[in-house]
Amino acid sequence: MTDTIAIDVRKAVKRYGDFTALQPISLSIHDNEFFTLLGPSGCGKTTLLRMIAGFEDVTEGEIFLFGDEIKTLPPHKRPVNTVFQNYALFPHLTILQNVMFGVEMQGKPKSEAKARAGEMLELVQLSQFAHRKPSQLSGGQQQRVALARALAPQPKVLLLDEPLSALDLKLRQAMRFELKEIQRETGITFIFVTHDQEEALTMSDRIAVMSAGRLQQLGNAQDIYERPHNMFVADFIGETNLLEVSVDAIQDKRAICHLGGGHELTCDAVDNIGIGSKVHMSLRPERLFLSDDPTESESLAGTIRENIFVGTDIQTLVTLENGPQMTIRTSNSDRGNKRIFEPGTPVYVNMEMGAGRLLVD
Amino acid sequence: MASSKNDVRHYTGFFPITVLCLVILYAPLLVVTIYSLNDSNSITNWEGISFRWYVDVFTGPESDKFKTAAWNSFTIALMASVMATTIATLAATAMVRGGSFRGRGLSLGLISLPLMVPEIVTAVATLIFFSMIDFTRGYLTILVAHTAFCIPFAYLPISARMQGIDDNFEQAAMDLYASKRQAFTKILLPLMAPGIVSGLLLAFIVSLDDFIITNFVKGAGVETLPTAIFGSVKQGIKPNIMAISTMLLGFSIVLVTISFLISKSDNTK
Ligand SMILES: Nc1ncnc2c1ncn2[C@@H]1O[C@H](COP(=O)(O)OP(=O)(O)O)[C@@H](O)[C@H]1O
Ligand SMILES: [Mg+2]
Numbered sequence: 341m342t343d344t345i346a347i348d349v350r351k352a353v354k355r356y357g358d359f360t361a362l363q364p365i366s367l368s369i370h371d372n373e374f375f376t377l378l379g380p381s382g383c384g385k386t387t388l389l390r391m392i393a394g395f396e397d398v399t400e401g402e403i404f405l406f407g408d409e410i411k412t413l414p415p416h417k418r419p420v421n422t423v424f425q426n427y428a429l430f431p432h433l434t435i436l437q438n439v440m441f442g443v444e445m446q447g448k449p450k451s452e453a454k455a456r457a458g459e460m461l462e463l464v465q466l467s468q469f470a471h472r473k474p475s476q477l478s479g480g481q482q483q484r485v486a487l488a489r490a491l492a493p494q495p496k497v498l499l500l501d502e503p504l505s506a507l508d509l510k511l512r513q514a515m516r517f518e519l520k521e522i523q524r525e526t527g528i529t530f531i532f533v534t535h536d537q538e539e540a541l542t543m544s545d546r547i548a549v550m551s552a553g554r555l556q557q558l559g560n561a562q563d564i565y566e567r568p569h570n571m572f573v574a575d576f577i578g579e580t581n582l583l584e585v586s587v588d589a590i591q592d593k594r595a596i597c598h599l600g601g602g603h604e605l606t607c608d609a610v611d612n613i614g615i616g617s618k619v620h621m622s623l624r625p626e627r628l629f630l631s632d633d634p635t636e637s638e639s640l641a642g643t644i645r646e647n648i649f650v651g652t653d654i655q656t657l658v659t660l661e662n663g664p665q666m667t668i669r670t671s672n673s674d675r676g677n678k679r680i681f682e683p684g685t686p687v688y689v690n691m692e693m694g695a696g697r698l699l700v701d
Numbered sequence: 702m703a704s705s706k707n708d709v710r711h712y713t714g715f716f717p718i719t720v721l722c723l724v725i726l727y728a729p730l731l732v733v734t735i736y737s738l739n740d741s742n743s744i745t746n747w748e749g750i751s752f753r754w755y756v757d758v759f760t761g762p763e764s765d766k767f768k769t770a771a772w773n774s775f776t777i778a779l780m781a782s783v784m785a786t787t788i789a790t791l792a793a794t795a796m797v798r799g800g801s802f803r804g805r806g807l808s809l810g811l812i813s814l815p816l817m818v819p820e821i822v823t824a825v826a827t828l829i830f831f832s833m834i835d836f837t838r839g840y841l842t843i844l845v846a847h848t849a850f851c852i853p854f855a856y857l858p859i860s861a862r863m864q865g866i867d868d869n870f871e872q873a874a875m876d877l878y879a880s881k882r883q884a885f886t887k888i889l890l891p892l893m894a895p896g897i898v899s900g901l902l903l904a905f906i907v908s909l910d911d912f913i914i915t916n917f918v919k920g921a922g923v924e925t926l927p928t929a930i931f932g933s934v935k936q937g938i939k940p941n942i943m944a945i946s947t948m949l950l951g952f953s954i955v956l957v958t959i960s961f962l963i964s965k966s967d968n969t970k
Pocket of ligand 2: 382385386387
């Protein structure tokens with residue numbers, strides 16, 4: 341990732357008739373960056389990607405590519421390539437011809453296109469399939485051909501629209517790593533679209549979380565996971581306990597809050613949440629732990645309802661006295677040190693320092 | 702499925718009904734084909750196999766008339782099918798690729814409707830149209846009329862083919878620096894090609910075989926093969942008519958078969 345801005349989206353808006361698919365959105369994507377657009381289906385990720393590629397016109401606002409306004413350029417004049425969700429490999433051309441296509445269309449001689457396509461097929465380890473037709477390849481192989489085809493013309497920015505969504509889990513996990521490798525090797529800016537938060541967290545330099553056509557938060561994986569700005573981000577990324585709280589006082593940049601049942605909690609104050617606000621607090625289940633006795637004043641009293649074994653973790657549901665239900669995750673490897681409480685046992689829920697996070701709605 | 706109780710083959714009378722239908726459909730054609738080989742001046746008395754009536758078609762007293770008519774038929778069918786297919790290809794491209802524009806459904810209906818309209822109605826309408834614009838009837842009127850009624854026939858296999866072409870191919874091509882024109886010629890056209898060839902052959906055969914519309918719009922003295930045959934038949938059916946009909950039938954079967962095979966062929970395997 342460098343300081344040069346590869347793609348600069350400035351207050352871009354997309355409307356289809358009366359429907360606004362994209363509210364004014366501004367993003368600066370750096371050269372060399374692995375940038376991810378993350379959000380649930382229908383939030384406008386593909387729309388934004390297609391605006392950058394040139395398949396959708398921009399209703400309002402501007403898009404710059406390395407400083408040049410590209411809004412009016414047709415798709416074939418933009419040095420940007422796309423890996424389509426369903427790959428869109430040309431079925432009547434061989435794998436090699438598919439990968440050569442973009443280079444040839446750039447006006448390069450056939451020999452150069454062939455050499456370049458050969459390199460790309462090597463990069464994605466498909467050289468031995470060069471003379472097959474796309475229909476003779478598996479889904480994972482087609483996916484890699486689509487990648488090779490989009491990389492061959494050496495685009496300045498590569499757009500990937502949920503490229504892994506059609507693959508099975510194992511292959512998907514392997515491809516995450518491979519994609520990241522290829523991005524590092526080629527040094528091309530990747531704009532990666534996904535609705536899979538795990539994919540986003542593991543691959544990206546930075547993530548833009550979107551919902552309902554709006555940018556919700558922009559940051560690296562840790563920012564987004566540990567310091568979500570709002571309810572949507574906290575809820576969408578990972579698992580969390582969202583507790584309704586009221587802020588009673590703010591002292592030394594700490595907010596003192598209470599929740600139903602008279603329980604009291606303290607966490608870092610947030611700029612635009614003042615005394616008296618009724619907001620939500622996010623508590624990640626893995627940052628909570630259980631004990632027989634209150635470890636400090638903030639331990640919340642409750643009763644164990646259920647233990648659920650989820651492989652790497654044990655997930656415990658606790659009902660707070662006169663209050664809501666919470667989920668606590670205990671790593672399976674910690675079991676030696678931490679007790680498993682039987683359902684019905686009275687316990688205290690404790691939180692690690694900085695675990696609580698106040699959220700605007 | 703073959704063992705299913707609802708398999709039509711288990712219905713009572715399935716076999717005899719099937720045979721009956723096939724007999725009704727093909728018996729007349731079979732009779733014509735067999736009697737075209739009859740070594741007799743009569744069309745009903747069988748006197749052994751010979752090719753004399755085939756020879757008669759090319760050398761007999763009516764041969765000049767048939768040769769001219771065949772030439773007219775062939776040239777008209779060729780030009781009309783090429784023009785109709787070109788128009789149909791453009792129409793199918795617009796229809797399938799143009800997204801959902803206003804009146805898309807209507808346009809789709811309008812382009813296939815002529816297939817359902819009784820041919821005599823089309824024939825009368827075309828004739829009236831030519832008279833209204835004071836167009837002298839002759840070779841050109843036949844060509845124009847054939848081009849027009851061949852369009853829906855050419856359109857069907859082309860649009861069927863295009864339905865199967867992913868919308869993204871064109872965009873993928875443009876994403877890879879192909880202009881709209883290059884995306885069409887390098888990607889869409891090769892994918893559509895089997896549909897186009899199939900449509901071309903179908904249009905050709907429909908034009909070659911047409912009688913009703915041709916009979917209405919042709920001027921005096923200009924004949925195509927079907928109108929020439931009809932003209933001869935009016936003076937009594939001679940065995941040479943059977944020979945020429947059989948040849949026309951054979952030619953049609955070959956073209957229809959090729960058209961069918963091409964429309965089923967797949968250049969993506
Ligand atoms: N051509 C279109 N016409 C009307 N609405 C559209 C069109 N394309 C997308 N939309 C709408 O815009 C919203 C965003 O779509 P999209 O960008 O495809 O979402 P995502 O890729 O995040 O799943 C959706 O509500 C979708 O229905
Ligand atoms: Mg999408």
